[in-house]
Amino acid sequence: MNERVAAPGGLALIEDLVNTLDVETGSDALGTPEGRAAFGLAEQDVPDALLLREALRTACLAHAGHRPPGGGQVPPLDRLLADAPLRVTVDAAGAAALRPATEPAGLTARVAAAIASAAADGTWARLKACEAEDCRWAYYDRSPAGRRRWCSMSVCGARAKMRTYRAKRA
Template identity: 40%
Template sequence: MPAETGPGDTAADAAPPPLDLIEDFVNTRHSDHDDLGAPRQVAEWFGSRALLAPGTAVSDAQAERARAVREGLRALIAENNVEPVASPRPDGLDPDARAGLAGLAHDLPLKLDVTRTPPRLVPATEAPLDAALAALLGVVVEAVAAGTWTRLKACREPSCRWAYYDHSRNRRRTWCSMELCGNRAKARAAHHRRTAPRP
């Protein structure tokens, strides 16, 4: 299933596979709703990406765990940004999310499967949703090794924070969409310049 597009995204803007899974996962949270708000939605999202078997039940606690992993990944990709933008609005990033992900990662171990060609990291747990979450963490490891991880970023616009893949040559893209979020930031900066007290 293709990743859901955000403000100004096109299929050409998407992260390359399998990193597009992380982009898609992080973008399940929107400013006005959450695609993973209920256990059924978590099961459907992971099932539609062949990360969970059809009909696998997900509990409230497991759904909460999936959302915690998502927010930890959001915090990680926000650190790939060149520089955060200053704004009076909340940016939607949980300051404790990275630490939370570090704790959860201990319970989502990966192991090296040398029976595959080439060898690869696979989940070391049999619990279905934990195995799916561990598989997502494996994608992060692969992206770091491939040098693509730092191109996955969070939009600098605090009211957005949509995950996007920076295809620019200099790796300095800052908004998911120049037409929407970039223009909002520029309009806000122009307003501050016009209304700032003159010396």
């Protein structure tokens, strides 16, 4: 979508993962070798990555105040992250951070570390999913009030406002 500015820090990983599926066209980057390579995934890792992606989308929808479609077909995110081993690291300056316990870290552990970091700095709840049912694109809400509803005001927002306008005129 236009207007896209990447989410800060580790949230960019989560935003990119959620946005591997174009809901409108059905195109899924995780179905391609290039898309899998971008996340360090082997083909056999894809089913777990798909579950993780949709659980993340569900969390992003909740951040935006939306109920996910499908009535709970996606496992809860906390259950998927339960097996992501993290450890606390402290650098020479004394700054502490959560990091995956093993190297190279799997996708789930990297996502868990990103969520922990974002929760600590208060940015996790600003990663949202577009209200448009034919979009559901993840975006980082930079609005002062944190009440943005669409990934792009010029695309999804304009479509929604036009539908509302037409419904009132009918």
